[in-house]
Structure formats: structure tokens, C-alpha cells
Amino acid sequence: MEPIKSLEHICNGCGAKLLVPEVRCKDGMKCPACSGHLALTGNAETIAFFADGNHIENQTPLLIIELQDENSVPVVKLNGEKIEQKQKVEFSWLTKTQEPVSGGLMYNIKHIANAKGRFGIKTTKYEHGEFAFEREF
Known part of the structure; x- marks a missing residue:
């Protein structure tokens, strides 16, 4: 729409x-x-509206990636929550065509997380469309 x-x-x-x-x-x-x-x-x-007719202003964007220039660290928000201490940010999107499994979305965000005083690496990854079928099993 x-x-x-x-x-x-x-x-x-x-x-x-x-x-x-x-x-x-x-x-x-x-x-x-x-x-x-x-x-x-x-x-x-x-x-603006989503394809399902819902008003965009009432929705929190899924993913926001802002980059000031080629040398800056991207500001990343996932579901409205700012991701700190990023190590890796990947994003890719493909246009849907007439092919049955075409188009798609992939994001992969890797960052340092602190859970109860213990630090670890947290990875949030999502694959949809063509990206979901690219992996070898």
C-alpha cells in the first residue's frame, strides 16, 4: 500500500x-x-501503511541501522532497543520476483551481552525467503 x-x-x-x-x-x-x-x-x-493495512506510526520498526559515514560505527536498534557493544552487523535484502522462492531478508547482529554479571557473545540472526534456503545441511 x-x-x-x-x-x-x-x-x-x-x-x-x-x-x-x-x-x-x-x-x-x-x-x-x-x-x-x-x-x-x-x-x-x-x-504510510503496512501491506496488511496497519498504520505504520503505531508500530515500532523491526530494525533500524544508521551510518554517518564509511568509517563510523553503525547505530543499531532492534525492536526499538539500542544494541550496544556491536562486533558484527550484517543486513541483506533481495527483491521478490516471479520465481516461487525469490526475494528475502537476512540480518545478523553479533554483540557483547552482560547477563547477571557474566559477559558473553549474543547473536541475533533472521533469514527469510532465498536466504533461508542458501545454507547447506
Whole structure:
């Protein structure tokens, strides 16, 4: 589902503010409450949805990887939780095509973890689509 861009309008009659999807905006629109003329305020809002129709703003992103430049340490958040003391960060994504098992996602995050005063290495790995079938057994 494509993001929906809405433009804010204000009614010259009653002062109501309305968000109207950009594709439905046209000159001469009337306020549904008082039939006054709607004027564009210039404010815009983009609302995006997941393929299942859920509003993205209500969801915590699964994975965020931010990199300032080629030499910086990436900032990684998994399910909204910042991962500290990273040793390895891998991410790969493939476009889905007409092939039955095409496309996919893979991430592998390895970091030092402290559990009850004992340090160890924690690895979080996920493979989906083509990546799930690449391994040799």
C-alpha cells in the first residue's frame, strides 16, 4: 500500500481543520460541517501503511541501522532497543520476483551481552525467503 499524502485545509466559515488526501483535493471544496469554502493551509502529512493495512506510526520498526559515514560505527536498534557493544552487523535484502522462492531478508547482529554479571557473545540472526534456503545441511 502506497503512503497517502494529505493536505491540511481550514474552513473559512467555521474554522474547522480537515486533512484531505492529496488525490481528492480540488478547487471549490466545501466544508462537510457548514458548507463553507475550504482553504489550503500549506501543511502536509504523509501517512504510510503496512501491506496488511496497519498504520505504520503505531508500530515500532523491526530494525533500524544508521551510518554517518564509511568509517563510523553503525547505530543499531532492534525492536526499538539500542544494541550496544556491536562486533558484527550484517543486513541483506533481495527483491521478490516471479520465481516461487525469490526475494528475502537476512540480518545478523553479533554483540557483547552482560547477563547477571557474566559477559558473553549474543547473536541475533533472521533469514527469510532465498536466504533461508542458501545454507547447506
